[in-house]
Amino acid sequence: xxxxxxxxxxxxxxxxxxxxxxxxxxxxxxxxxxxxxxxxxxxxxxxxxxxxxxxxxxxxxxxxxxxxxxxxxxxxxxxxxxxxxxxxxxxxxxxxxxxxxxxxxxxxxxxxxxxxxxxxxxxxxxxxxxxxxxxxxxxxxxxxxxxxxxxxxxxxxxxxxxxxxxxxxxxxxxxxxxxxxxxxxxxxxxxxxxxxxxxxxxxxxxxxxxxxxxxxxxxxxxxxxxxxxxxxxxxxxxxxxxxxxxxxxxxxxxxxxxxxxxxxxxxxxxxxxxxxxxxxxxxxxxxxxxxxxxxxxxxxxxxxxxxxxxxxxxxxxxxxxxxxxxxxxxxxxxxxxxxxxxxxxxxxxxxxxxxxxxxxxxxxxxxxxxxxxxxxxxxxxxxxxxxxxxxxxxxxxxxxxxxxxxxxxxxxxxxxxxxxxxxxxxxxxxxxxxxxxxxxxxxxxxxxxxxxxxxxxxxxxxxxxxxxxxxxxxxxxxxxxxxxxxxxxxxxxxxxxxxxxxxxxxxxxxxxxxxxxxxxxxxxxxxxxxxxxxxxxxxxxxxxxxxxxxxxxxxxxxxxxxxxxxxxxxxxxxxxxxxxxxxxxxxxxxxxxxxxxxxxxxxxxxxxxxxxxxxxxxxxxxxxxxxxxxxxxxxxxxxxxxxxxxxxxxxxxxxxxxxxxxxxxxxxxxxxxxxxxxxxxxxxxxxxxxxxxxxxxxxxxxxxxxxxxxxxxxxxxxxxxxxxxxxxxxxxxxxxxxxxxxxxxxxxxxxxxxxxxxxxxxxxxxxxxxxxxxxxxxxxxxxxxxxxxxxxxxxxxxxxxxxxxxxxxxxxxxxxxxxxxxxxxxxxxxxxxxxxxxxxxxxxxxxxxxxxxxxxxxxxxxxxxxxxxx
Numbered sequence: 002x003x004x005x006x007x008x009x010x011x012x013x014x015x016x017x018x019x020x021x022x023x024x025x026x027x028x029x030x031x032x033x034x035x036x037x038x039x040x041x042x043x044x045x046x047x048x049x050x051x052x053x054x055x056x057x058x059x060x061x062x063x064x065x066x067x068x069x070x071x072x073x074x075x076x077x078x079x080x081x082x083x084x085x086x087x088x089x090x091x092x093x094x095x096x097x098x099x100x101x102x103x104x105x106x107x108x109x110x111x112x113x114x115x116x117x118x119x120x121x122x123x124x125x126x127x128x129x130x131x132x133x134x135x136x137x138x139x140x141x142x143x144x145x146x147x148x149x150x151x152x153x154x155x156x157x158x159x160x161x162x163x164x165x166x167x168x169x170x171x172x173x174x175x176x177x178x179x180x181x182x183x184x185x186x187x188x189x190x191x192x193x194x195x196x197x198x199x200x201x202x203x204x205x206x207x208x209x210x211x212x213x214x215x216x217x218x219x220x221x222x223x224x225x226x227x228x229x230x231x232x233x234x235x236x237x238x239x240x241x242x243x244x245x246x247x248x249x250x251x252x253x254x255x256x257x258x259x260x261x262x263x264x265x266x267x268x269x270x271x272x273x274x275x276x277x278x279x280x281x282x283x284x285x286x287x288x289x290x291x292x293x294x295x296x297x298x299x300x301x302x303x304x305x306x307x308x309x310x311x312x313x314x315x316x317x318x319x320x321x322x323x324x325x326x327x328x329x330x331x332x333x334x335x336x337x338x339x340x341x342x343x344x345x346x347x348x349x350x351x352x353x354x355x356x357x358x359x360x361x362x363x364x365x366x367x368x369x370x371x372x373x374x375x376x377x378x379x380x381x382x383x384x385x386x387x388x389x390x391x392x393x394x395x396x397x398x399x400x401x402x403x404x405x406x407x408x409x410x411x412x413x414x415x416x417x418x419x420x421x422x423x424x425x426x427x428x429x430x431x432x433x434x435x436x437x438x439x440x441x442x443x444x445x446x447x448x449x450x451x452x453x454x455x456x457x458x459x460x461x462x463x464x465x466x467x468x469x470x471x472x473x474x475x476x477x478x479x480x481x482x483x484x485x486x487x488x489x490x491x492x493x494x495x496x497x498x499x500x501x502x503x504x505x506x507x508x509x510x511x512x513x514x515x516x517x518x519x520x521x522x523x524x525x526x527x528x529x530x531x532x533x534x535x536x537x538x539x540x541x542x543x544x545x546x547x548x549x550x551x552x553x554x555x556x557x558x559x560x561x562x563x564x565x566x567x568x569x570x571x572x573x574x575x576x577x578x579x580x581x582x583x584x585x586x587x588x589x590x591x592x593x594x595x596x597x598x599x600x601x602x603x604x605x606x607x608x609x610x611x612x613x614x615x616x617x618x619x620x621x622x623x624x625x626x627x628x629x630x631x632x633x634x635x636x637x638x639x640x641x642x643x644x645x646x647x648x649x650x651x652x653x654x655x656x657x658x659x660x661x662x663x664x665x666x667x668x669x670x671x672x673x674x675x676x677x678x679x680x681x682x683x684x685x686x687x688x689x690x691x692x693x694x695x696x697x698x699x700x701x702x703x704x705x706x707x708x709x710x711x712x713x714x715x716x717x718x719x720x721x722x723x724x725x726x727x728x729x730x731x732x733x734x735x736x737x738x739x740x741x742x743x744x745x746x747x748x749x750x751x752x753x754x755x756x757x758x759x760x761x762x763x764x765x766x767x768x769x770x771x772x773x774x775x776x777x778x779x780x781x782x783x784x785x786x787x788x789x790x791x792x793x794x795x796x797x798x799x800x801x802x803x804x805x806x807x808x809x810x811x812x813x814x815x816x817x818x819x820x821x822x823x824x825x826x827x828x829x830x831x832x833x834x835x836x837x838x839x840x841x842x843x844x845x846x847x848x849x850x851x852x853x854x855x856x857x858x859x860x861x862x863x864x865x866x867x868x869x870x871x
Contacts, residue, residue, distance in 0.1 A: 003035045005151030005169075007836045010035055012142055014043070018121065018128045022135025023144035024253065025237060026170025029131045032144065033102055036129055040100045042833065045127070048095070051104030052113070054191065061087055063103055063113035068094055087116055092125045099126035106132045133237065147172065150564065159571050164256065171256045185260040188238065195221065199229035200238060204262040205273040207293060209242050209251050218277050274298050288312035296338040307343035310335045318355055329358035329537045346372050350385045357392055358500075360539040360575040366392045383413050390419050395540060397580035397618060399427035414443055414452065421459040422508070425466065426580070428617050429658050436460050450484045451505040457481040458508035465515050466660045468709050475516060481509040482521050485528075503533045503541050511548050515660065517714040519750055522552050543572035543581040550588050554595070557752030557789025563592040580620035583612035587627035594634040595753060597792030597844050606631045610644075622648070622657050626665040633668060634793045638675035642692065645669045652698040659706070663715040666703035670696045670722035671761075674729065693729060700726035717745045721758050728765045736765035740778070747785070753794065756785035760798045772805050779805070792844070796851050809852045818845050819853075823862040 003010060006028065013019050013036040021029045037047045050067025059065065068091070095101055103109075103117070120128070121138055128139065135141050146167025149159050157165075157176045165171035174181055189197060202219035203210050216226040230250065233239045242251040252258040265273070278294035292313035299306030314335035317328040332355040340348050349372040356365035369389035376382040386409055393402035402423040406416050421436040436459055444456040458481040464474040485506055510525035526549040533541050550565035566589035573581035586609035593602040606628045613621040613628075625648045633641035645665055650656040652673075657665055673696035680692070700722040707719035724739035743758035759782030766775035783798035799809040811819060821831045828842045835842075850856060853864040 003031060004154045005147040006032050006035070006144075009142060009144065010039065011836060012140075013129060014039055016127075016129075016140045016142075018124055018139035019130065020135055020137045020139040020141045021129070021131045021144065022133065022141060024168070025133065026168045026254070027144045027146070028169040029133075029144060030104055031169065033104055033129055033131055037100065037102050039833070040127070045098050045100045047100045047102065049102040049104070051131070052106050052108030052110070054108050057108065057110050059110060060112040061110070061116060063106070063109045064091060064116060067101060067103060070094065084112070084115055084119065087112075088119045091116065091120065095126040097126075100129065101126055102129040104131045106130060106137065107134060150567070153567060153571065158574075159568075160575065166254065168254065171254065174256070181256045181260040182263055185257055188236065189261075192232070192236075193229075195225055196229040196232050199226055200233055200261055201265045201269075202273060203233075203239060203250070203252065204258050204265065205270060206277055207290065208255075208258075209249050211247075211249050214277070214280055217280050218273050220276070271297065287316070289316040292335050292338075296335070299338075299342055301342055304343050307339040310339035310342070311348065314339065314351070314355070318351070327535070327537045329355045329539070333359060333361075346375050347381060350376075350381060350388075353385070353388060353392075357388060357540050358537050360542075360572065362392050362396055362540060362576045362578065365389075366396065383409075383416060387415050387419050390416070390423065392540075394419075394423045394426060395576060395581065396578050397616065397620070399423050399618060403427070414440070414447065414456075418444075418452065418456050418459065421456075421463065425459060425462055426619050429619060429622060429656060436463060449501070451501045454481040454484040454505040455501070455508050457484070458505070458512040461512040462508070462515060462660070465512075465710070465712075466658060468659045468706065470516075470710050470712065478509070478512040478516055478518070481505070482513060482518075482525065485509055485525065500536065500538055500541075503529050503536065503538050503545075506532065507541060507545055507548070510545075514548060514552055515712075517712050517749065519552065519556065522548075523556075526552060539572060540576060543569045543576060543578070543585060545569075546572065547581075547584055547588055550592065554588075554592060554753065555751050557750075557756075557785075557791065559592055559596050559790035563589060563596065566592050579612055579616065580618055583609050583616070583624040584620045584627075586612060587624035587631070590631045591627045591634070594631040595789075595791045595793055597796065597848065598840070599635050599844075599847075601840075602631055602635060617656075619658055619660070623661060626657065626661060626668070629665065629672070630668050633672045633675070638672040638679065639692075641672040642669055642676055642695070645672070646695075652695040653702045654699070659710075663703050663707050663710065663718050666699045666706070667718040667722040667725075670699040670703065671725040673699065674725040678729065693726075696726045713745065714749060714751065717742045717749075717751070717754070720745075721754065721761070724758070724761055724765070728761070728768065732765040732768035733771075736762045736769065736771075736774075736778075739765060743782075752785055752789040753791050756782045756789065756791060756794045756798075758782075759785060760794060760801060763798070764801050764804075767801065767805050775805055776802065776807055779807075792848060796848055799848075799852050803854060811849060811852055815845055815849050815852070818842060819849055819861050819865055822846070822849075822858050823865050 009032055013032070021033060023029055033049075037049055040047050048067045050063050050065075052063050053066070056062040064087070106114070106117070109117075117130075117137075130137055130139060135143065147155075147162070147169055148167065149162050152158070152162035152167065152172055155169075155172055155176060157172050161172060161175040165175055170184070171181070173179070174184060189200070192200065198219050198221065199215055202215045206214055206218055212223060212227050212230055215230070216223045219226060230239065234241075234250075237253055238257065239250045240253055242249045262270070274294040274297045278291060278298055281291050281294065288309045292310055295306045295309050314332040317331040317335065333352065336348055336352040336355060340352065349368055353365040353369045353372070356368065366389060369385050369392070373382065373385050373389060376385055386405060390402045390405050393399070393405065403420060406412060406420045406423070409416060412420075417436065417440055436456060441456055441460060444453040447453060457477040461474050461478040461481070464470050506525050506529035510522050510529055513519075513522035513525060526545060529545045530542070530549060533539075533545055546565045546569035550562045550569060553559075553562035553565055566585055570582070570585035570589055573585045586605050590602045590605035590609060593605065609624050609628050613624045625644065629641045629644045632644065645654060645668065646652065648656060649665065652669070654662055654665055654669065673692045677692040677696065700719070703719040703722040707715040720738055720742035724735045724742065727735035727738065739758045739762035743755050743762060746752075746755035746758055759778050763775045763778030763782060766778060779798050779802050783795055783802070786792070786794035786798060802809050817835070818831060821834065826834065828839050828846070831837075832839045832842050849861060853861060855861055855864055
């Protein structure tokens with residue numbers, strides 16, 4: 002399946018004469034092939050050929066390749082050199098409903114280009130042309146690199162996407178474990194020894210280079226070097242840098258440079274680095290340009306070389322560099338080299354900081370543990386302990402984090418705040434942490450607003466975690482938001498404290514989310530994500546994107562939520578943290594379940610349960626709760642209830658933290674009530690009564706706990722739970738309670754639960770015999786579900802409407818798919834026809850079956866026939 006090019010394929014389907022342009026490996030040939038396959042499906046006769054470097058001397062070679070019968074015609078008719086005769090014959094061959102697709106025209110022979118120019122003056126058919134430089138006339142389509150989402154769909158990660166720069170050819174090499182050298186070698190086969198030597202010198206020289214530098218590195222005369230560069234430019238192996246305004250050049254792609262570099266012999270490489278370093282020293286180049294050569298040429302104990310590497314690391318470190326070319330992975334490289342040359346505990350702490358920023362948490366932790374013992378009391382030790390404790394927390398080792406912090410006598414304020422975070426995310430039940438009024442007072446005396454904002458947000462979360470929410474709790478959260486809003490700008494000075502600012506924004510966003518202040522939560526988490534990306538704080542990305550995904554779920558932005566959780570999962574896997582992995586898996590599973598993608602949701606949910614196995618931390622409890630809700634959305638209320646009961650320790654869920662217990666009590670009440678209804682009349686009446694009774698217990702406990710917490714969203718959830726428990730015995734009353742909860746959910750923007758509560762109210766009204774009122778609630782709930790992308794609820798509303806005898810129409814896309822099913826097309830054929838994935842077609846068919854009340858493709862055809870004849 003062609004990924005990330007659906008829009009481009011649709012463009013080619015409409016175009017009469019289209020020219021595909023883009024760098025090598027960008028996917029021009031793959032897109033051309035897909036367009037040809039689509040044209041065949043559309044009834045075209047397709048002729049396909051292309052240029053070839055080995056056949057540049059064959060006249061009309063491109064057309065001989067595309068039109069096999071032309072080889073015989075050329076011999077019979079004699080258009081060996083006659084353009085007019087060749088053009089006439091080709092026009093005749095292309096008559097009718099025909100598509101001519103020509104690839105690699107930058108390698109075409111001159112007669113072929115002349116013949117093509119003749120055809121373009123009055124095209125005899127549709128023409129799809131691939132020209133690397135896009136110089137031919139026609140509707141030009143420049144292919145851009147794939148996005149991160151496209152790379153994920155290909156089976157690659159964000160790291161592979163970054164290394165390949167989104168170029169599909171290199172993404173496939175990285176995904177399949179291929180050797181880039183094997184892919185590059187054919188391009189180098191036609192180079193002369195001098196050209197190859199200059200290309201190798203460029204690979205050693207660095208990202209950018211000029212002819213005088215390469216001449217010295219390659220030990221060649223300057224004129225010979227310039228001539229070789231002309232050829233390399235023509236072959237697109239190097240390209241102008243900075244828009245071509247200077248003579249500075251760069252590599253076509255970093256993986257091409259890496260492949261050429263690996264082809265150099267180690268002895269020649271060493272000498273080349275020494276020569277490059279000498280040139281750069283004479284030019285007075287900055288440390289970050291000299292560092293690659295120092296790294297390979299310096300001897301042990303060379304303190305000057307270590308100083309250059311340390312300066313280069315500062316240029317790449319997010320904390321030292323701010324937003325200027327921050328690259329923590331590069332900082333790691335230079336610091337590791339500096340430590341090899343001249344070891345230092347201070348460099349070890351800096352290296353651990355950079356390792357953390359890249360997501361290499363275990364390496365950072367191990368280095369910090371080795372270093373802390375050698376550090377005397379002081380700021381450097383405090384920094385090392387704080388970072389090590391944070392890394393242990395991120396890795397889910399909460400006891401180890403707290404033990405490390407507790408071992409420090411008279412800990413400074415940042416260590417006490419980190420202890421608060423470790424308690425918050427630690428094993429259940431949560432224990433109070435020492436973030437008392439005295440600590441807040443101490444934070445207020447500090448000149449660092451980020452530190453104070455973090456302390457205020459964590460204090461608010463502490464109150465919520467222990468059900469001691471008061472007006473002061475909301476005041477603390479609001480103060481944190483205000484502090485961060487007042488310091489939303491500050492240029493480089495702000496970015497130098499980027500790591501602490503990101504953490505402050507994250508915790509303030511979580512506090513706003515927990516307390517139901519959705520606008521503040523969205524803004525804070527958005528800023529946290531942007532700043533984390535700008536300052537390369539990859540270790541915080543998973544947490545940020547997870548909580549941003551939760552906010553999107555509550556607001557009914559299912560597509561955005563699924564994307565946020567996918568990014569969280571990618572970042573979590575890079576860190577190796579089981580806590581982060583299990584919550585990201587569960588979050589993505591729930592988002593997909595809301596959207597009706599049952600198969601993918603089920604696989605992720607089971608993986609999340611495995612990742613959370615044996616863990617009793619707050620993240621593990623979140624994962625279990627979200628997996629349970631996923632099971633309910635997938636139509637398994639008993640499985641949902643059983644998972645919550647098993648992990649939570651009974652119908653009151655005492656093992657879940659108070660921070661999220663109302664959420665899971667509401668889910669449990671709904672699931673137990675639904676499971677009781679689904680088994681009504683079964684032989685095991687005791688079990689049925691047990692589930693109904695457990696629904697009532699969960700609802701009562703949710704109402705009691707929500708009243709203690711005093712958060713409006715939790716009060717609404719408790720009302721929803723109460724309506725679920727009442728529905729079986731008092732449907733009229735249940736409908737009123739559910740409608741009240743729905744109105745409150747909707748006022749606060751919680752669209753999915755507003756839709757669910759409306760559907761519950763409609764179902765209860767139907768049970769009470771009020772069919773007209775029931776249909777109004779169900780239609781409203783269905784509209785809310787459709788607006789939020791919650792297909793699961795949409796289908797639930799449709800089922801309830803059918804139960805009242807109301808027909809549920811198909812939407813335009815479902816109707817289109819239904820007609821194609823009736824025509825006998827397979828899912829794969831429909832997907833190709835509509836530029837959708839087969840999985841999307843499968844999900845749509847599930848909805849169509851439900852709306853039409855059928856269970857087979859034949860049933861769809863029969864239902865459409867009945868509708869047409871009605």
